[in-house]
Amino acid sequence: MLRVLRGSRVLMAAAVRGGGKASVQSPNPTVVGAASSRTASTSGILKPVPVSPAMSKFLGGIPEISRTQAIKKVWEHIKLNQLQNPANKKEICYDEKLKAIFGGRDKVGFLEIAKLLSPHFVKAK
Known part of the structure; x- marks a missing residue:
């Protein structure tokens, strides 16, 4: 001791x-x-990639964005407009802006958002 x-x-x-x-x-x-001393280069999900016209319209005319930033913007929109179901926080009720991106669906689980955004990222050739 x-x-x-x-x-x-x-x-x-x-x-x-x-x-x-x-x-x-x-x-x-x-x-x-x-x-x-890491370099400022980005790759993977942090790399800005071109987006579809519908996604660009949702983002306010931004022609390219990283996947993480796009998901962050979608969540900001959901929180700002209180689109989460109060009874079940895992469920998102879409407004007209989000319906344009997610194919007209009315409700979706929050874990599906990244999967539904995937077609809006244009593959580099």
């Missing part, structure tokens, strides 16, 4: 000397350096 208390006193003294802020050293500095 005495050994534990001595260790905590040493740590506290170091924190006080450092202006009240304890500095933590990374055990592997190459990992930290690797994370901060």
Whole structure:
């Protein structure tokens, strides 16, 4: 028990000397350096791709967007217009704007949104 208390006193003294802020050293500095030196290139679902005219109209004329950003915009629209079923939050009731994108369906589960957006992303040739 005495050994534990001595260790905590040493740590506290170091924190006080450092202006009240304890500095933590990374055990592997190459990992930290690797994370901060990533390139700005995007790929996969983060890469902006061309979208269909219907999706572009929904997004306000944006000709290309990443899949994650498109899903985020759809969810913003759902939250802003309170389109979730209050009794079952997993169910989305569409308005006219979303019906144009999702083929005229009235209701859909929230897990289906990404699948229904997939046809609106034009494949690169």
